[in-house]
Amino acid sequence: MHDALTGLLQQQAPVGRGTWRSWWDQLGDNRLDKAEVLALLASLTSRLPDHHTLRHLLDSLAERRTPHPAGAGWQGTVNVVGTGGGPRTFNISTASAFVAAATGVKVVKTGSRAYTSSLGSVDLLERLGVRLTSSYAQTEDTLDAHGIAFAGPFVYPVQLTRLARTVAPTGLKPFGRFLNALGPFLADLPVTAQVTGVSAAAPLETLRELAGSTEGRRIWLVSNDTGADELLPFAVNTVHGERGLTRIVRPGELTPGDGSFADLRPAADPGAAVDQFRSVLAGAAGAVATRTVCLGAAALAVAAGTRRDWLSAVAEAEEAVRSGAALALADRLAAATRAGDRAGARDLEVARV
Structure with a gap:
């Protein structure tokens, strides 16, 4: 049994970076069998270990990454991502990303397919016709062109792919609780800030x-008294900032405080998710839905440093919804994806000839 698994099971001391290095080395060399890998993932999922063990795990993965391209550093750009697992709602953070970008904030959204919900952000984007970026250069180009980009799997350690292949056909979905919790710290992006x-x-x-x-980016963690992984107008929200600083956002402080999760329910039929999402961006899904995504968009603007005042950031977000700018941005991004598909098909046809 590998020392990483033994350490997790015994929980007598943190699992060190050297032990994790050995684990990834043996995983890459196919020296770990499926049962041992499944046991380690099950241990991480059933009980998340201490901060030091997780820090060593993250650092052992970070040191294996290919460095960012020279000069990469997306100043004023914010990444938005959630841990999932709370009450079921439509994809609030994805909608907030579009709304914030429509106000001029540069936003990168990372996420995954559904682990604990019926439709993850990647599933929704696929249905919207928006493709994930496949490299840092493509992400930067998309940011420059549209002010928003949805980063693909390239931002995550390749070791995750190796884990998935090793445990196949089980897959990683049974371990979603661990992956969702640690996922926001696994994505490697040269952003200024991250709202989780x-x-x-x-x-x-x-x-x-x-x-x-x-290190390298400002991280805000957002929680509230309802257990959701979003800022909500009808909840008592806590924004956990740098150096232990916190801000409490109470109902009625930045937006009217009425409403409930009934106003944020996902579409009953996943096939209707796109229509519902578009109605949210258009401000046609109800006042509470609009307030919620605008509150989230304001957090992205303030975290990125492009706005200082929460109230004015909320007002700008509301105007982006009311004017149709948020929905128009989503349509432009989908149109750019279609145009890229057509260009790729033409290039392939030329190559065949």
Whole structure:
């Protein structure tokens, strides 16, 4: 049994970076069998280990990454991502990303397919016709062209792919609780800031420690008294910022405080998710839905440093919805994807000739 698994099971001391290095080396060399890999993932999922073990795990993966291209550093850009696992809603953070970008904030959204929900952000974007970017250069080009980009799997350690292949056909979905909790710290992007929604299903204090020991970007963690991984107008929200600083956002402080999760329910039929999402961006899904995505968009603007005042950031977000700018941005991004597909098909046809 590998020392990483033994250490997780015994929980007598943190699992060190050297032990994790050995684990990834043996995984890459196919020296770990499926049962051992499944056991380690099950241990991480059933009980998330201490902050030091997780820090060593993250650092052991970070040191294996290919460095960012020279000069990469997307100043004023914010990444938005959540841990999932809270009450079921439509894809609020994805909608907030479009709304914030429509106000001029540069936004990168990372996410995954559904682990604990019926439709993850990647599933929704696929239905919207928006393609994920496949490289840092493509992400930067998309940001320059549209002010928003949805980063693909290239931002995550390749070791995750190796884990998935090793445990196939089981897949990683049974371990979604661990992957969702740690996922926001696995994505490698040269952004200025990151806003991470933390649900009651995730270990907030452990994630706060990880955020405090993460270098290179400002990380805000957002939680509330409903257990959702979003800022909500009808909840008492806490924004956990840098150096332990927090801000409480109470109902009625930045937007009217009425409403409930009934106003944020996902479409009953996943096939109707696109229509519902478009209605949210257009401001036609109800006042509470609009307030919610605008509150989230305001957080992205303030975290990125492009706005200082929350109230004015909320007002700008509301105008982006009311004017149709947010929906128009989503349509432009989908149109750009279609145009890229047509160009790719033509190039392929020429190559065949």
